[in-house]
Amino acid sequence: METPNSLGKISGWENMERNILAKIFGMLNVIDIIKGASRVCVSWFLASHDKALWKTIDLSNHKSIISRDPDNLDVLSDDEEHQYELRNILSEIAKFNSSVTTNLVFDYRYYIQEEELAIIAPRMPNVQKLSLPLYRNINDNSLMLTFSQWKNLQTLVITQPGLPYSDANFRAIGENCKSLTSLKLIRPLNNDLAYQIVSYFSNLKNLSLRGTALWSRELLWLVTYHQNLKNLNLLHCLYIDSKGFTRVYYDNNIKSKGLDTENIVQTATQKLDTFIVCPNHCETCNELRGRMQGGWDFYYNYCSLSNEQWKTDEIKELEF
Numbered sequence: 001m002e003t004p005n006s007l008g009k010i011s012g013w014e015n016m017e018r019n020i021l022a023k024i025f026g027m028l029n030v031i032d033i034i035k036g037a038s039r040v041c042v043s044w045f046l047a048s049h050d051k052a053l054w055k056t057i058d059l060s061n062h063k064s065i066i067s068r069d070p071d072n073l074d075v076l077s078d079d080e081e082h083q084y085e086l087r088n089i090l091s092e093i094a095k096f097n098s099s100v101t102t103n104l105v106f107d108y109r110y111y112i113q114e115e116e117l118a119i120i121a122p123r124m125p126n127v128q129k130l131s132l133p134l135y136r137n138i139n140d141n142s143l144m145l146t147f148s149q150w151k152n153l154q155t156l157v158i159t160q161p162g163l164p165y166s167d168a169n170f171r172a173i174g175e176n177c178k179s180l181t182s183l184k185l186i187r188p189l190n191n192d193l194a195y196q197i198v199s200y201f202s203n204l205k206n207l208s209l210r211g212t213a214l215w216s217r218e219l220l221w222l223v224t225y226h227q228n229l230k231n232l233n234l235l236h237c238l239y240i241d242s243k244g245f246t247r248v249y250y251d252n253n254i255k256s257k258g259l260d261t262e263n264i265v266q267t268a269t270q271k272l273d274t275f276i277v278c279p280n281h282c283e284t285c286n287e288l289r290g291r292m293q294g295g296w297d298f299y300y301n302y303c304s305l306s307n308e309q310w311k312t313d314e315i316k317e318l319e320f
Contacts, residue, residue: 021047056103067110094123103129108159114142121149131157140168147176155182174200182206182317194218208233231274
């Protein structure tokens with residue numbers, strides 16, 4: 001007959017076993033846990049719900065996840081190795097300890113839509129660091145509702161350039177996420193975007209436009225009028241002057257004959273703590289220039305660079 005003391009020993013052993021299993025599961029990816037380990041037995045199921053496993057959910061570089069382009073549903077986002085719909089994976093994750101998640105990473109190739117946002121936002125209210133490839137056809141109200149759930153969001157990387165430059169889109173983020181201090185956008189900086197960054201992200205301290213196209217006049221306006229910006233990353237950027245003529249500047253000071261870029265350097269140097277641009281004779285930019293057949297072809301190559309290196313950033317808060 002088991003005594004209370006012996007039951008306590010059994011319970012202690014079970015807890016130790018569960019902790020050991022949780023540490024082992026920590027070396028697995030999300031798919032392996034929800035589709036594999038959690039289904040083996042009761043002990044493994046309980047261990048797979050350990051809170052430490054769900055602090056960070058990384059859904060990037062998973063060949064087994066399908067995310068279909070809504071405009072072309074017959075085409076998969078990668079190859080035939082895909083096995084699981086992204087929406088189903090998110091529904092599965094929501095059954096675990098997703099309420100403790102602070103870091104949520106989506107691959108840049110995914111098409112996040114209203115249905116996916118409706119699954120993750122209310123079940124992950126403590127997200128602080130997020131990479132999100134928003135698809136362009138998202139209702140303004142859905143975005144407002146989504147970001148109203150993420151009051152603690154501090155770092156945001158938007159990797160899908162298809163989201164339109166609507167005031168409502170960025171207002172939904174800015175009005176709800178007052179703790180947001182780090183932002184990375186993989187999209188051209190034009191007049192609308194510069195205005196929205198200054199208007200809706202007043203608490204922003206770190207901004208990365210790494211590997212994107214920048215209109216010089218709008219960049220100068222952003223640097224001049226954003227009051228709290230401290231660190232700006234413009235590495236491998238393509239600069240476009242006020243006449244729309246595309247040209248690229250390679251040295252630390254972005255030297256050129258254009259008054260806009262001279263003012264950018266002067267203003268940024270005076271106002272910012274960190275101003276990151278390409279070194280002299282940047283090998284990456286030279287390689288991109290070697291592929292160039294025309295201005296827009298060069299721009300396309302820069303977008304490709306951003307997609308390939310979206311997890312990389314010289315501002316540490318924006319690295320994934």
